[in-house]
Amino acid sequence: GAGVSQTPSNKVTEKGKYVELRCDPISGHTALYWYRQSLGQGPEFLIYFQGTGAADDSGLPNDRFFAVRPEGSVSTLKIQRTERGDSAVYLCASSLYVQNIQYFGAGTRLSVL
Amino acid sequence: AQTVTQSQPEMSVQEAETVTLSCTYDTSESNYYLFWYKQPPSRQMILVIRQEAYKQQNATENRFSVNFQKAAKSFSLKISDSQLGDTAMYFCAFMITQGGSEKLVFGKGMKLTVNP
Numbered sequence: 001g002a003g004v005s006q007t008p009s010n011k012v013t014e015k016g017k018y019v020e021l022r023c024d025p026i027s028g029h030t031a032l033y034w035y036r037q038s039l040g041q042g043p044e045f046l047i048y049f050q051g052t053g054a055a056d057d058s059g060l061p062n063d064r065f066f067a068v069r070p071e072g073s074v075s076t077l078k079i080q081r082t083e084r085g086d087s088a089v090y091l092c093a094s095s096l097y098v099q100n101i102q103y104f105g106a107g108t109r110l111s112v113l
Numbered sequence: 114a115q116t117v118t119q120s121q122p123e124m125s126v127q128e129a130e131t132v133t134l135s136c137t138y139d140t141s142e143s144n145y146y147l148f149w150y151k152q153p154p155s156r157q158m159i160l161v162i163r164q165e166a167y168k169q170q171n172a173t174e175n176r177f178s179v180n181f182q183k184a185a186k187s188f189s190l191k192i193s194d195s196q197l198g199d200t201a202m203y204f205c206a207f208m209i210t211q212g213g214s215e216k217l218v219f220g221k222g223m224k225l226t227v228n229p
Binding site: 035089107 | 160210213219222
């Protein structure tokens with residue numbers, strides 16, 4: 001596609017529920033990143049994929065968070081037993097490995113009630 | 114620890130004026146990249162400019178230029194001839210490419226308002 005696509009744009013859920021956030025990167029980009037942006041803050045790194053494998057998942061806050069990229073393209077960020085503190089904008093980015101420029105999607109705003 | 118500090122939370126400027134956004138960072142690495150991203154209300158982070166730490170020459174992109182002072186770990190952004198469309202949040206970030214990861218470390222951002 002022309003840019004990084006994230007769906008849904010907004011997600012409202014109840015505390016304790018399970019959510020999935022989807023990221024469709026720019027075609028041909030091998031690297032994919034997830035970030036979380038809380039209100040009034042800069043984005044914080046969650047996880048980085050190179051191809052199908054997670055090369056760095058050091059930013060995932062706890063074991064309720066998990067991400068996959070089974071075919072090296074689309075990625076899904078999964079959050080179990082959501083908590084109100086998970087409310088944030090979740091941003092996805094992709095890049096060509098050698099370019100070191102990350103292109104971002106418009107994010108998914110997650111609201112946990 | 115690797116950190117980015119943007120000490121000015123908010124600035125406003127008149128259209129056509131020049132404004133400088135400040136940023137300092139802390140890292141012990143020698144090879145890294147520095148970035149300025151713009152985030153309008155649409156939420157999408159848009160790359161403004163990139164600087165490679167090993168290059169002494171300051172990067173420029175049309176109306177945007179940087180003042181990169183490696184020894185001082187300072188990376189300021191200058192916007193010339195400000196336009197209404199420059200109104201947005203601006204984030205300074207750096208990326209270390211060693212050790213198999215390419216994560217960006219962002220500052221807290223600065224809100225820039227360009228007034229007509």
